[in-house]
Amino acid sequence: MVGSLAVSVAGESWTLAWPRELFVSEAKVVLSRRSLADGPQMVFERAHWLLGEAFVDAALAEGFAEAWRRDPPKGSLSPMQNPLRALSPKAYPEWLYPGPLQRVAELVEHSASATERPAWRPYHHDEKMLDIVSTPWVMARREVAELIDEVAHRGYLPSLVPVSCDTSSDTPGSADAVKELLATHADLFGVWPPLETFRDWAEQPFYGFVEFLYDQVRRPRRAWHCGRCESLHFAEHVMAPGRRLYAWRINRIFAAYGVPLRLAEVGDDAGRLVATSDPVLGELAESLAGREDVPMPARVRHAVKLYRARGAAREDKRSAAETLYTIVEEHRALVKAELLPREEGAFFELANRFDIRHRQGDQISGYDEAFLDWYFWLALATVDLISHLLQRQGTPP
DSSP, X not given: OOOOOOOOTTSGGGEESSOHHHHHHHHHHHHHOOOTTTHHHHHHHHHHHHHHHHBSOTHHHHHHHHHHHHSOOOOOOOTTTOHHHHHOGGGSOTTTSOHHHHHHHHHHHTGGGOEEOOOOOOOOOSHHHHHHHTSHHHHHHHHHHHXXXXXXXXXXXXXXXXXXXXOOTTSTTSHHHHHHHHHHHHOOOSOOSHHHHGGGOOHHHHHHHHHHHHXXXXXXXXXXXXXXXTEEEEEEEEHHHHHHHHHHHHHHHHHHTTOSEEEOOSSTTTTSEEEOOOHHHXXXXXXXXXXXXXXXXXXXXXXXXHHHBTTOOHHHHHHHHHHHHHHHHHTHHHHHHHXXXXXXXXXXXXXXXXXXXXXXXXXXXXXXXXXXXHHHHHHHHHHHHHHHHHHHHTOOO
C-alpha cells in the first residue's frame, strides 16, 4: 500500500499556492479524466503537474511521482488484448484509479483544512527598500513582471509564447517575435521581456499590459519533460482556470502594495482593471454582476461597469446610480407591498430631490461625490433585496 500524501494540516505541503476552490475544481478534472483512451501516462502528467502548481511545497508532487514509480499502474492491457475490459472498463479499474491517484482524492476531501499562502511582503531591512516601497505601484509592477515571466515559462501564454524545441531568434515565442506581436495586436511597446523592461513601464501601458495578458492566459493541464530540448512542454490549455489564477495573483499583488485597482472576474468589465471598493461592497457588486437571476441583469452589469471603471468620472457614477434607480422603480409596487408603505418613498425621493434621476432647476446639484457613492451602493443593495423578494414569491426576475 502506498503511503499517504495527505500530510499534517500544519505542514508546509498543505499550504496552497492557489485559491482553494480552483485547486478543488482542477483536481476533480484530473480525477474524472481517466480512460483507456488517455492511458496512464496522461493521467500521471495531469496529476503531477497539478500538485506541483497548486501547492507551495514541491515535495507533494515529488512524493506523488515516487509513489507512482513504486506502484505503477497494473493491468494496462489494451482492449484488444483483453476484450472483457473493452466491454466493462470498471471491471478492471487498477490503472484507472491507482494508489497514488487516491492521494489526489484525499487532498480534495481535506482541502478545507489547507491554508492559502499569504501574500508576500518585502523585508524592510534598509532605507533603499523603504524608498522603493514608498511608491506602491513601482513595487507592484516588479512583482507583476515576475508573475508574467513565471506564467510564460509555465506554458500559460500559448498564443504569445508557444513552447517549442526551436530556439532561433525568429521563432514564435522569441523575444523579438513577442515584441512584434504586442506592438501589432495591443499597441504595447517596451514591455517585453518583462524582467528586463519593468523599470521603464509607464503607468497606463502597464495597466493595459496587465489587462491584455488576462485575455491571453490559458492553463495547461498537462506538462512533460522533453528529452530533446531538456525543457517542459505543455498541452490541454484551458481558459477559465488560467484567467482565475492570473486575476487572483494580480489582485493579491495590487492589494499588498495598496494599488487601488483590481481585475474584475465577472460582468461586462471582466478582465479589466476596476476601482476597488470596501471588500464587502465589492463582493456585492461582483456577485450581482455575475448573476442572471437578478432583475434586469444586463442593466445591473452595465451600472456596475460604469461605476467601477478605472478612472470613472462623476457623470459615469451618476449614470450608474440612475440605471439602478430605474430597476428599483420598475419594482416599486413590490417594494411598497413587502416593506413599510410610507418609508419606501424615501429611496425615490432622494433621487428626485438630487439630480440623479432628472436634471431640473429645483433639484440639488454640486453635492459631494461621497453622496453619489453612497446612493449607488444603496441602489445596488436594493436591487439585491428585490431579487430576494422575487425569489421568496417564486416570481421570475
